[in-house]
Amino acid sequence: MTRFLPLLDDPQGDLFDALSRIGPVLLQNVSLPLPNNSYVLLDQNSSTDLDQIVAWLDEGAEKVILPLASAKEVIGLIPQERLVLLLDAVSVSAVSDKVRNSVSGVLLKTPEIDLDLISSVSQFFSKSQLFVLIDSPSLPAIYSIKSLLRTGANLILPSSQLTLDVSSATQLNIADVFLAPIVSDRPDGLFPTIVSTETGHSLGLVYSSIESVTESIITGKGVYQSRKHGLWRKGETSGSTQDVVSIRLDCDSDSLEFKVIQHGSGFCHLERQSCFGEASGLSLLEKTLRSRYDTAPEGSYTKRLFNDPELLRSKIMEEADELCRAETADEVAFEAADLFYFALTKCTAYGVGIADIERSLDKKAKRVTRRPGNAKPQWSTPKAVETKKSPTDASIDPEAPIRMHTVTLSVSSEEERALLLRRPVLRSDEMIEKVKPIVSEVRLRGDAALLEFTAKFDKAKLSSTCIFPPYTKESMEIPPNIKAAIDQAYANIKKFHAAQTDGSILKVETMSGVVCSRFARAISRVGLYIPGGTAILPSTALMLGIPAQVAGCKEIIFATPPRSDGTISSEVMYVAHLVGASAILKAGGAQAVAAMAYGTKTVPKVDKIFGPGNQWVTAAKMLVQNDTDAMVSIDMPAGPSEVLVMADHTANPAFVAADLLSQAEHGIDSQVVLVGVDLTPEHLENIEDEVDKQARALSRVDIVRQSIAKSLIVQATSVPEAIEFSNDYAPEHLILHLEDAPDKVQYINNAGSVFVGPFTPESCGDYASGTNHTLPTNGYARQFSGVNTLSFQKHITSQEITPDGLKGLGPIVATLADCEGLQAHANAVRIRLGAMKA
Structure with a gap:
């Protein structure tokens, strides 16, 4: 119930957040959009703009409060239940019966809490809510507030008189006001x-x-x-x-x-959602779909629905049609249940929950203006009307051209440009909550939990967790051509990463007799996550294993999901042999990350975890790196794969399209951007035609269709403008299809890896050119490097000071230590200086 209505000028900040938890707020001088659960107040000096009032109500304002003259102008034009009258004590008598019966409430402005006046006004407006605004700089006493609220009236206080701190002579704590009318009939007062x-x-x-x-x-x-x-x-x-x-x-x-x-396992101490038992109905369906969105096995029907928008679209239309044809109560209930299932599946895929749907329904219910409500032509006539498809229709219509969305930098506002730089919202907090139970189980129960999770998630029943060298010849048998390719890639990657080794000792004499040094040491134990299961990813094993080997890490632990028969792909096994992996953990997901972070009876604990993975792996890495008990770090934050291709008049459309698609096929959330530098419409159209033609020849065309529909063509007028945008975007992969491309590299400040010129496809860096393909995504190229040899090393500093050196440096150190009040620090110097004098 509304008892306390705070009056705000600024609907933001901690005070507003707290007030919004306990009921609606009253806003003055408000502009759209409105915060949820708000009332709008127009005072005597405000003009009556019917369109503006309707816009507020359509936006979701609970009620609008108008002075008497303004209220008379809108009576009959807006619903009675949304209109409140603003009065002071002397103007109550001027209200006619028509006005009194056309409003749902009255706001009385009064300089103090006068219970007799309030009672009189309440009787006159017997069918309306009564709001009382204390229009005085003096703060009402809590006992007066209690008396007012117990009459059934609602109290309005300006935000200047409210605080989150303890109540004082000038401000009241909002909880004190909210709880003023509460009573307890319990002996303990709860x-x-x-x-x-x-x-x-x-x-x-x-x-x-x-x-x-x-x-x-x-x-x-x-x-x-x-x-x-x-x-x-x-x-x-x-x-x-x-x-x-x-x-x-x-x-x-x-x-x-x-x-x-x-959050977490639920409200109940029995680790379920409710103390009254498990959820049912729509709540249970929502919970189940959310779980299956993350864990449904490949090939399952639910997974197909999430991965195939066309299938889901067809099922929604099919079930809607069957509901329309249902003729009995049982048939209607049955078909409606099917429609709810598929509709909620789509909602889940887009992160929409039942609460979001209900909020949308509530907001629609508050609208004053209504559309006619007629059906669209394709649903009201036998023959569907042809409509022009937007680029995003490609994600659901297999016949539509596969097209990207185009924007022009020179005409984009700052706000629009900022939106171009945004990546998908990563629900890291939600995912961390989901992986916490898995990580906790492995930490507490070790190998037993690890084997259980491997059976559950990887569908492999194992008797042991790890494979240790020497690895059998049979486990590494691969076709000669693949072995030759891996060997050459190994040589190239090792050569480039060996050149990065920091084996030198830096020595600097900062002043006479004071020598400072820095030297590198390998991180002793590293864990390398290699995505696997049905996939074969020897390239990731190479990219992580080789720099670890070159850096001199003593223990290199591979973690990769096993196949259903419990084996690891021969290609990964062969790479493990090449790089000298000391163990291969047959597990994936959060459970593998937890095992390496904390160690088990059979799985060695590591000091740093590297490697890409799905959102479960990423969330687990983020969780363990912040646990001081784990004492483990990670390589970098992770997000969807990215490419930014920069192309000018020299660019080959087929090459550009191929580079865009090489990233688009990773997944529907892949980030693909083409920055065109003063491209002609014909050149741009040729590129788009190549994208469409090449995409349709790919086995992963359904994935590409969706990722390309979300992708961008950004038109720039010059190379400097294009490079400025790229540096702001900070892509994982940057490909330069530019005239004199090598000369442009010097201007690149933010990128994971740069691919220079028309004959340098990103695929080469992914597999065998020598550079590393584990790179920062999501804009983190502004702060992070890709994985390299130094990622597997840390630097230690040392210093050596002679007696003469301490004579020169010691007084400086002692002075600074005295300045900071650290007497023992100064004494460590002075005791030595004193000994030298003696």
């Missing part, structure tokens, strides 16, 4: 509290106190009052934390409802 999901599904019954509710309002986290142990911060020990969406009082002000987003 309040029964229902905890539910955003969609209203009960998670459990708990108890709250003034202190716990106050902390929840301010922090946005679920905090309750244990009857035995005091304050209970949900998830503080289990990791199953809660983000508070809303806190509400019931109609009698003696109990509370918390709506939360529950």
Whole structure:
């Protein structure tokens, strides 16, 4: 229920975030877009603009509050339940019966809490909500607020009188105001509290106190009052934390409802979502689909639906048609259930949940203006009307041209340019919560958990976790042509990475008698994640294993998912032999990362983890690197594969198209950008035609169709403009199809790896030219290098000071130590200087 309505000028900041958890807010001088759950106030000096009022209501404003003169102008034009009248004490008598019966509420401005006046106004507007705005610099007392709220009126206070800190003579803590009317009939003074999901599904019954509710309002986290142990911060020990969406009082002000987003294994101590049992209906379906989105095995029907938009589109249309044809109640329920399943599958694929759908429904319900609601022509006539397809239709129509989206830099605003540089939002927090239980199990139960997860996720039942050298000849048998290719790639990559070895000792005499040194040492134990399972990725094994070997790492642990029969691909086994891998862990996913981070009885613990992987692997790497118990680092953050191709009038359209597609086939989230430098429309069209033609000849055309539809052509007017955009974008791979391309490399500041000229395809760097293909994505090329020999080394510094050197340096050090108040530091110098004098 609305009891306390804060008046804000600025709907942002910590105060607004906290207030939005406990109910609606009242806004003045507001502009679109509106925050959720808001009222809009127009004062006496505001002009009545019906279109603006309707726009606010369409945007989702709960109610609009207007002075009497303005209200008279819009009565009958906007719904009664959305209109509140603004009055002061002297103007109440000027309200006609027509106006009184055409509004849903009245806001009374008064300099103080006058209960007699409030009672009188309440009786006059007996069918309306009453809001009371204390229009005074003086702060009302809490007891007066309690008295007001217990009359059923709603209190409005300006944000200048509210604070997140302890209440004072000039400001009230928002929780004190919100909880002013609450009462308890319990001896311990606690309040029964229902905890539910955003969609209203009960998670459990708990108890709250003034202190716990106050902390929840301010922090946005679920905090309750244990009857035995005091304050209970949900998830503080289990990791199953809660983000508070809303806190509400019931109609009698003696109990509370918390709506939360529950993380981790669930609310219940039995590690399930609810204390009242497992979810059912739509809630269960949503939970199941979210799980299957991440874990469904390749080839399963659900996985096909997520990976094949055309199949999913067809099923949605099929089930909608069958629902339309259903004639009995049972048939309608049956067909509606099928439609819900496929519709929610699409929602899940786009990160949309039931709560998002409900918010959209609520917002639509608040609209004042309505469309006619007629069906589109293709659904209202027997023959579908032909429509012009947009580029994104390629993702669902196999006959549509495979096209990229085109923008021009010179006419793009700063905001539009910033959007061009954005990557897909990585839900790292959500994924870390999902991998936590897996990592925890492997950490606690070691090999037993590792074998269980390998059976569950990789479908391989193993009796041992690792393979150790010497590796059998049979396990490394590969065709002669593949062996020759791997051997040549090994030689090229090793030659380039060996040249990077920092074996020198840097010595600098910074002043007489003071010599500082720096020298390199290999990281002793490294873990290299090689994606596998049904795929064969010897290239990744080469790219990670060779620099580790060259750097001199004592232990090199490969981790790669086994095939269903428990074996590892012969190509990866052969590379492991070449680079001297000391163990091969037959596991993938978060469980492999956890095993290497913490070690098990059979899996050696490592000091640093390298390698690409899916979102489970990436999240696990991020999780363990922040755990001080693991004492492990990682190579770099990871995201979808990227390429930026820069092309001018010299570019061969077929070459450019091939380079774009070589990245687009990685996955539907691949990031593909073409920066055209003053290209003619004909040249650009030739490139797009080549993309379409070459894509259709690929076995992964369905993936390419979707990734290309999300890709960009950015038109630049000059090479400097193109390079400036590329440096801002910081691509993983940068390909230069430019005139005098080698001369342009000096201007490249941010890129993972650069491919120079028309005969340098990115594929060569992926496999065998010599450079490394493990590169920073997602814009991290601004801060990170790709994997190299130095990635497997660290540098140690040393210094050696002679007695004469200390005589010159010592007084300087002692002075600085005294300046910082560190007496023992200064004494370490002075005691030596004193000894030399003696």
